[in-house]
Amino acid sequence: MTTQLPSVSFGALNQGMQVGQNSGLISAEFNLPPERPETPPQPFATIPFSRDPDFIDRGDILDQINQRCSEPGARVALVGLGGLGKSQLAIEYAYRLAERPDIWVFWVHAGTQARVEEGFRAIADAVKLPGRNQPKADIPQLVYDWLSNERIGRWLIVLDSADDRDVFYGPTGDDAGNGRPFATYLPQSRNGSILITSRNNDMAFRLTGRRQTIIEVGPMVQTDALTLLERKLGSLSDPDVAADLIQALDLVPLAISQAAAYIQARVPRSSPRKYLTEFRESEHEKSRLPQYDGGDLRRDGGASNAIFTTWQISFDHIRSRWTSAADLLSLMSFFDRQGIPRWVLKPSRTVKDAMWAGHQVEAGGGKTGDGSSATDSDRNDHAGDDLNSAFEDHMAMLRDYYLIVADKVGEEFRMHELVQLSIRRWLEASGQQETFKKQYIKRMAASFPTGQYENWATCRSLFAHVQAALGYQPSEDMAEKWATLLHNGGWYAWSQGRYEIAKQMLGRSRKVREKMLGKEDVATLNSISMFAMVLSDQGRWEDAEKLEVQVMETRKTKLGDDHLDTLTSMANLASTYRNQGRWEEAEKLEVQVMESRKTKLGADHPNTLTSMANLASTFWNRGRWNEAESLFMQVMEMSLKVLGLEHPDMLLSMANLTSTYRNQGRWKEAESLEVQVIQMRKRVLGPEHPDTLTSMANLASTYRNQGRWKEAESLDVQVMETRKTKLGDHHPDTLTSMANLASTFWNQGRWEEAEKLQVEVMETSKIKLGADHPDTLTSMGNLALTFSNQGRWNEVESLEIQVVDMRKRVLGPEHPDTLTSMGNLASTYQNEGRWEEAEMLEVEVMEARMKVLGSEHPSTLTSMANLASTYGDQGRWNTAELLHVQVMETMKRVLGSTHPDTLTSMANLASTYRNQGRWKEAESLDIRVMETRNTKLGPDHPSTLISMGNLASTYRYQDRWEEAEKLEVYVMEISKIKLGADHPNTLTSMANLASTYKNQGRWEEAENLEVQVMESRKTKLGADHPSTLISMGNLASTFWNQGRWEEAEKL
Template structure:
């Protein structure tokens, strides 16, 4: 081949700056883009031309039109290129021998397949780029075009399409296998790329909308493959359910090299943060497939320099930060082209007739093409059956999301014919219909021994060859596709890990075509599969992905209403997983579904109903639905007490749940009394070392703490901690909870340095055991920040609180009580350090949030008035501040009594408010009374007691009683120095005669 080529029409030799038109089928856009990048890096100009001429245009004319462009024409060839149209081989041969041979100097080609091309392509002298590295491919490309490498050629800036197509992205997240029969959609795909690329950074989100079967998922998958060289990370998220969406998105964390635990909320936070920062990759694409339930979407959708693609049937996405693209049916030439490629024996006229009959719906055409391509049925017979409405009663049932009647009939024909010719395939297919649509872990059937299966289904676990044949048949007929997820990265899954993806329309059709008795039998088999696959330990974070896999299939398999004890235990374990993993919203919905079913088959006092109620109450409380949990537990306890011969353990569990509800609802005295009953019963029935006894003892400590009896709480918590360390282990989650409790007690007792030392250790263990973003770890981190603040830590506690607030919001949401608690504590810190506007905003948000969550009469809501008063006082609005202080003082006194530490704190602030507004006598009286009560409740050396002493000295000085003021002040300073140290902020503030205050830390128990 000559090393110099002439440019047509000029007679001059090829030189730098030559123009090339790269002609490609849409399937090979990544290659065309890379070729353009490399030619441009050597100083040439390139025009990309996607080529798919309408079939009615003669091929010679279409090739001739390419010659109208200036420069040379480079064809990107593969077997796919020659399927465009599709056209007969003879037509291609004539065009190549005619137009191309006549203008050979204008045409060149590269070959991207290892399959034999048409013999006539020899005229193009295609150079093979199949299975070679980037450097060699570039050398061959330049050699074929007769171009010398530019002496100063260098890589172009990192951008879309710059990566060599044979080099996969750094992270490729189980994208569905590329559909080699993908047809058309080129304009839609190009528009999609433009919308994503042209969007402002942080807003590149596009939602593909359309009815079921219209091809949204296939289009998203093709986009991933076609534009893969634009990205370093491509990650697919099956989004049929909230649980699977969150688990799958969280699985991206380790792929990005992020250090995180197993809790989904923690992983999602880490992923979103990494994507937002663009570290380690700034070019990323996330696909959320089948995301119809969009509640809480803003807590999941990432921001940053990457792209997000969503497929959905829900038009409510228009209300979020996403651009919408409607996905229509095929254009007619796309429909006919697809049919003729899949079933080459049919004519263009027949393909047009079938397309018209099926409404150009892609899913229907896939089935029709598969049937016509695999069977020997003639098109007229096929159309007659569709038009005559064979099995048309299926369409009369409704509920098929606008799918044409002809399409439903076509699917019915296929499945019923398979029933005659491939019964094993239909048995496997019917079994899949007993799962939920979408991803189906069908390999779980191989966990069930043959004797555990009905006689006609025993082959599923014993006949591997039959299993493979049945699966291949269904894949070949496009009834479903193989799922790409594997047990071990880089390896094909074994039969036990086999998963398939079944479209919801196909799932519905199969289910309706299955006889009721057979459907019930298959659901029973699936229930056994789910039970056999239950790992049995929902507390183990390593097993959470399995529970997330089982969850979607509980309801369609009938597991929620099963009377089988093993299945019921699996259902409870999935519910426990929701609680342990922090999937509270999912757990709330699942618990209600379970209750609806179990209420019909189990009496309220049945042990499983008691366990369900306990777990449901746990999830409701964790979710922030305190009143709902209380009503649930109260009703059960009343029924149990009224039943003859009540079960002691059941009563104990129900009473414990109600006591927990009462603590959250602010009924502290009633809760403590109930918890004492629980502990007494546990000691009597179970002994002092039982897990439930220790839980009851821990809850007793929580009740004492809420009543301000911190020393008693600490003694209880310390004993519980020691027993848990001995009977469980140092790293058991329950032991870690006791560690937090002890540190909190120490802080509230005023032993700030001891509290900080203990909480630092507890914090490290939480991160190691549960991960940094587990809900329990977030509580530990919150307590650590408070310990650091009280201990006068030198580091920037405010920055710690700000970061923790962001992370807690991502895990729980802004309105959750854990988040609101951080909002308030951060607001108090901001006020203390002079950021008054931020403090005002945060305290107002916290006050409003707790009032909405708990009601205005709850002690937390009342105590929040004191924080609002501190903000007003700092802003100079002293009269308004005093009103807040007095309201908080009076309200908490009425509910908690005058000696509760919270009441004493409000009294300290009220005395300051009276002093600042000139009510000196009243301030002095309140300060003196508060000091007396604080000494009794907290001890003479408690930092709060000493703050009361400093406040009294200031009031006395205001009344010109200088001698007593001096003695009181000197005593307070000596005690503060001895207790906290001379350099502690409290001590320094007292020496500078800064009026002490008390900020309210909202804590629910």
């Protein structure tokens, strides 16, 4: 048995007893002096940052933290993208908690194991844990044991930047040598709580164990972001610029603070406006400015204050572990930041991606689980499963790091714009930008379809990403795919009425294809053709015609006269001819196209039906409405059978048929069909689609023709506001809707409102479309019409002469629109009593229309009626009668005896009979017109009321006062209700009734009405308006008849 010797102490000179040679072991025990007892401190806080004087209390986040941390043993996590203010929230909460004297608050940097160990050591030192200075002391265990002791009171530990799983769940290799993960040293005692900040949602869940205690921190709300900027910069002189700036910075707190630091460092050379301007200048500036590191004492010393560098940490962390996930994020950085579809990102057998190469299953020699040889099909299935599984893992990882955000169903993702920029900047710096740009273009070209109706849902979901691609000029080996993508994108944009962006896309596509493939390649011709269609829709018909002729001739040479693409180019050229009023040329081409398509494709093929509809449209423009209706009806019936009720082409054929009904005065039929079309277009295309809005505008026009002006106005306003929102204030379709609303105002006698809109339309058209654009000239003509109702003849004449001259120059002297403007100028001469000038113009218009349109075209007949009216004004009743009879008989034959224009011609002839004193013949016609309008339009329609007034006038000429009075009272009362008390037609009816009273010697009643008419006209039209002067003359006549000569003379 070995006896333990007492400890031996050797002096400084090593003197004393010396042991001789001993072959056994010598054991020496060294006892350190005992630790001096330390007094445990009172609870305190170890927060390594000062409190932020500019802290913004963001909603109820701090309340949520407080509530959840108050639960026994709570673990709460703040998770989100770097720079969103997680640590700042934790700092503020820690300070608020530290204000209580009975709570310990500890801060641990959790970015690396070394930092965590350092944090635990700091806690042990701060609270003076016994044994902490022993060489092999297990510091985390000592801290764990101390925190688990409920007698120490309440405590909070903040684990800041706990992003890396290996830090807490990997082996520690600590001095104690036990290798336990740090996560096992986090106590769950009832008296303490742990607050975690992390960029990794999965990590937060591992540390907390509950999804319910994870608080997601996103960008600031706008009001908080503005407050932060104001606290950093002081008073904001331009709140709108400030609001734009914080939105440009995605409402990210660190980016806003960083921008403020940049601005302050450069005052007065910089300001929010200058920063925003620089930021928006280019992607280079967007990338440069957020790299500024302004310094922030409340951020961990190892963390950068530059927002891009902050996000780079997460990106680098993912790339170092999962390269394919980082590659996926790199690809996503080229998309538009919102609405990135899952299905476009997923691995595809049709799109070979380098990023998935590491996940491919080997092509040969594989074995199945039971040891048998795997077939190619088996291997492909397993490869697909592996790829999909890897894809889902990677997407989950990117979501967990908050680099992307999924929608509610997980089918679309979005990214912060600055995150995308930071990734693209990294790719550029590392020389990988072109690689992922190619991947992006390849995927988008394979995913984005043509712009046909069947593909609209897909196109809609991807279109923003095609717009993003517009700015990515690719390398030569990817140029063709890029051109295809832009061609299809431009096609879709054109179908949606987005002409400017369509023109940009198609122009770029055309340029690339011409360079890569040549000007006569099929794909190049497709781009040129589509580009021409956009120009045509913008009213640039000459430019469109040149391109369409070029395409047509090339296709005839390369493909043949009856090739389907050749026929399409012929149809497009015919459409441009139609817009130019060159209807014979259009018809000739359209007949050729229709017959060829019938032969090549069959009578019921959709393309054949389209050609039939185009021909019908030309018939319609030529006033051949029966032929147009017949063709439109055929198209509609076959479209229903071939395409189905809700196909856009079917709805278009229905809409075309309504226009034919409308021109035939069959307004109830037109209305019924238009309502159906609107309802279906809203359902199929959406309530804001250009075609839906066109249908609504057409229905408003039908209401206008029926005198239902309030309903028309309501629709006109709705269409106008929607177009302003969707297309912009200056889009041609928006201007058209404004002109339509002005027309509705005009019909209601609201001439000032009509004029205001018409002036705006005219001035905007001059700027946006050009002074000689057809739409600009139309707007000038509309304004002139409003001036004429106000008796402003000099202004009317000036505008109309300009319109005539420009239309002659731009469209040609025989274009239908040119002849219309000449007819309007003749009407102005007529109103001014310049009958010879009016007659000369009207004869010229009539003869030109006979030559261009034919003697039976409605416009030709209108010009004949106008000439007859001028003859009547000159007292040339017999000549006028001959023309009126000819017009009436032709209209009966061509349009039908109940067509509105036919009824107008009958009323005109009745007026001529009246002026000739042929009362019975006038009365007979007046009654027929009134009764037909009563049946077709209703007793309250403005046209019906006018015909009743005409009949009353005929009765008055025959001294049939009671019959005249009965009709006139009815017309006046209904006009007051339907049109308003001060509408021009109402005032005319009051004047007519006053005339009847006067003829009966009922002077007071006549005077009362005439005073009302005169005062209303003075207010509405002005004291010098011809109608006002007429009413003053009528009142003067009444005074004279009563012997009130001074009052009469004064008037």
